[in-house]
Amino acid sequence: MEDGDHKDLMTIRQMCDAFDVTPRTLRFYEAKELLFPLREGQKRLFTRRDRGRLKLILRGKRFGFSLEEMRQLLDLYDRGDAQEEQLKRTYEVARERLAQMERQRDELNEAIEELKGQLEWGAEMIASFRRPAAE
Amino acid sequence: MEDGDHKDLMTIRQMCDAFDVTPRTLRFYEAKELLFPLREGQKRLFTRRDRGRLKLILRGKRFGFSLEEMRQLLDLYDRGDAQEEQLKRTYEVARERLAQMERQRDELNEAIEELKGQLEWGAEMIASFRRPAAE
DNA sequence: ACCACGCTTGACGTTAACGTAAGGGTGAAC
DNA sequence: GTTCACCCTTACGTTAACGTCAAGCGTGGT
Numbered sequence: 001m002e003d004g005d006h007k008d009l010m011t012i013r014q015m016c017d018a019f020d021v022t023p024r025t026l027r028f029y030e031a032k033e034l035l036f037p038l039r040e041g042q043k044r045l046f047t048r049r050d051r052g053r054l055k056l057i058l059r060g061k062r063f064g065f066s067l068e069e070m071r072q073l074l075d076l077y078d079r080g081d082a083q084e085e086q087l088k089r090t091y092e093v094a095r096e097r098l099a100q101m102e103r104q105r106d107e108l109n110e111a112i113e114e115l116k117g118q119l120e121w122g123a124e125m126i127a128s129f130r131r132p133a134a135e
Numbered sequence: 136m137e138d139g140d141h142k143d144l145m146t147i148r149q150m151c152d153a154f155d156v157t158p159r160t161l162r163f164y165e166a167k168e169l170l171f172p173l174r175e176g177q178k179r180l181f182t183r184r185d186r187g188r189l190k191l192i193l194r195g196k197r198f199g200f201s202l203e204e205m206r207q208l209l210d211l212y213d214r215g216d217a218q219e220e221q222l223k224r225t226y227e228v229a230r231e232r233l234a235q236m237e238r239q240r241d242e243l244n245e246a247i248e249e250l251k252g253q254l255e256w257g258a259e260m261i262a263s264f265r266r267p268a269a270e
Numbered sequence: 271a272c273c274a275c276g277c278t279t280g281a282c283g284t285t286a287a288c289g290t291a292a293g294g295g296t297g298a299a300c
Numbered sequence: 301g302t303t304c305a306c307c308c309t310t311a312c313g314t315t316a317a318c319g320t321c322a323a324g325c326g327t328g329g330t
Contacts, residue, residue, distance in 0.1 A: 011276090011277085012276090012277075013276080013277090022318080022319085023277085024317095024318060024319065024320085025317085025318065027278090027279090028317070028318060032317095041277095041278095041325095041326080042277070042278055042279090042325080042326085043276090043277060043278075043326095044277085044278090059249075062242075062246050062249075063246050063249070063250050064246065066316075066317095067316080067317070068316090084261060084264040087257065087260055087261055087264070088261055090257065091254065091257045091258070091261060094250065094253065094254055094257065095254060097250070098247065098250050098251065098254065101243060101246065101247050101250070102247060104243065105240055105243045105244060105247065107197075108199075108236060108239065108240045108243065109240060111197050111198050111199065111236065112233065112236050112237060112240065114194075114197075114198070115198050115229065115232070115233050115236070116233065118229065119226065119229055119230060119233065122222065122225065122226045122229065123226070125222055126219060126222055126223055126226060129219040129222070146306085146307085147306090147307075148306075148307090157288080157289085158306095158307085159287095159288060159289065159290085160287085160288065162308090162309090163287070163288060167287095176295095176296085176307095176308095177295080177296095177307070177308055177309090178296095178306090178307060178308075179307085179308090201286075201287095202286080202287075203286090
């Protein structure tokens with residue numbers, strides 16, 4: 001315990017192991033102002049807040065949010081003055097995103113159905129090879 | 136009708152209007168060897184075959200196939216020797232793609248459900264602002 | 271003294287599918 | 301004869317989210 005205090009601070013590697021991301025990713029997120037690690041000399045030390053944000057970022061990615069969108073949302077979320085207006089905007093953005101995702105899912109389903117149709121056709125073609133010219 | 140024969144040949148603009156794509160797109164597809172328009176002087180003239188291929192390409196895009204994947208599929212389809220083997224390979228590729236799409240759809244659905252949950256939470260938060268400190 | 275390790279910054283590379291601008295030709299219409 | 305309206309080629313630009321070096325600093329251990 002000869003290092004000063006670490007209370008809740010994590011090195012870049014600990015973060016990588018904890019969240020399954022590369023160092024490059026964390027540095028990239030810092031450059032994009034999504035994370036704000038402290039410095040001990042030149043080394044980054046990630047705070048509990050950073051971990052919270054990163055968790056939200058990664059979740060957002062699963063939702064299909066871009067990093068830029070996440071930055072904006074976090075900035076709102078972050079103003080501390082989680083005033084009704086801010087919260088409502090965040091809510092609206094999320095709802096729009098949800099609508100997008102549902103549209104995307106529906107399109108995907110259409111494409112799936114269409115492709116299934118094609119596959120049946122292909123299967124028939126293949127089958128017709130098995131009984132050549134046998135009508 | 137003073138131009139020679141056009142039987143089934145279309146200029147780039149006619150193609151663009153017919154398929155709702157830009158000239159750049161058609162030239163790009165030619166460069167990628169997805170289309171093979173004839174030339175009259177320097178001008179491109181798209182054949183019926185090109186139209187058939189383009190139709191398949193655009194459909195493939197809706198399915199989420201990359202241009203490279205479509206090129207490979209078209210090349211197989213194209214060998215004329217639509218032998219069983221070739222057809223089966225095309226079929227397999229399409230089936231794999233279908234599986235991918237279904238996985239993608241399922242993930243999307245998960246994300247949608249999760250996001251819906253978050254939204255409910257957000258809605259409660261917003262509601263709590265409307266009745267401040269009124270427990 | 272010296273090595274290995276981990277961390278740092280900086281900067282170019284990657285991928286897909288085109289967009290966009292620059293520079294130039296051709297034929298028809300006015 | 302010149303202005304349109306299209307067509308062409310060449311080639312650099314775009315976007316996202318990092319990957320991949322390269323080169324250097326600091327330090328704990330032998």
